[in-house]
Amino acid sequence: MTTVPAMLTSRNWFPKASAGLVLGLTLSCALMGVLGLVSHVDGQPRAVGSQFLMWLIVPVWTGILGTCFLFRSGWHAWGMLGLANAVLWAVYMGVRSMVS
Numbered sequence: 001m002t003t004v005p006a007m008l009t010s011r012n013w014f015p016k017a018s019a020g021l022v023l024g025l026t027l028s029c030a031l032m033g034v035l036g037l038v039s040h041v042d043g044q045p046r047a048v049g050s051q052f053l054m055w056l057i058v059p060v061w062t063g064i065l066g067t068c069f070l071f072r073s074g075w076h077a078w079g080m081l082g083l084a085n086a087v088l089w090a091v092y093m094g095v096r097s098m099v100s
Contacts, residue, residue, distance in 0.1 A: 006072060015074020017065070023081035024064035028057045030088035037095045 032053045035041075041049035064081070071077035 012074040013069070016068050016071060016077045019071075019074065019077040019081050020065035020068030023078065023085055024061050024068065025057075027064060027081060027085050027088060028060040030085060030092050031060060032057050033092045034088065034095055037092070037099050040099075 035056075036049070036053050039049060041047065041053060044050055045054075068077050068081065071080065
């Protein structure tokens with residue numbers, strides 16, 4: 001018995017895009033925060049490490065926005081990106097409490 005793979009459609013594009021826009025931004029900020037804490041980047045805005053992490057948010061956010069259309073539905077996109085946000089922000093808070 002063979003199963004038919006799920007077809008990717010353009011249905012539910014608005015919930016998927018809004019999940020990528022809203023939760024993708026917070027996810028990329030959390031990821032850059034964790035990378036900044038792990039690499040011991042200080043908060044000086046003109047430092048090279050701070051500039052690198054600041055400008056790296058946009059490509060990561062764009063990548064998340066581009067891949068959010070691979071989810072089956074808008075609810076699935078919101079759920080998975082929300083779960084990833086919760087995990088990464090918890091990691092950020094844990095690393096920040098250990099570093100500080």
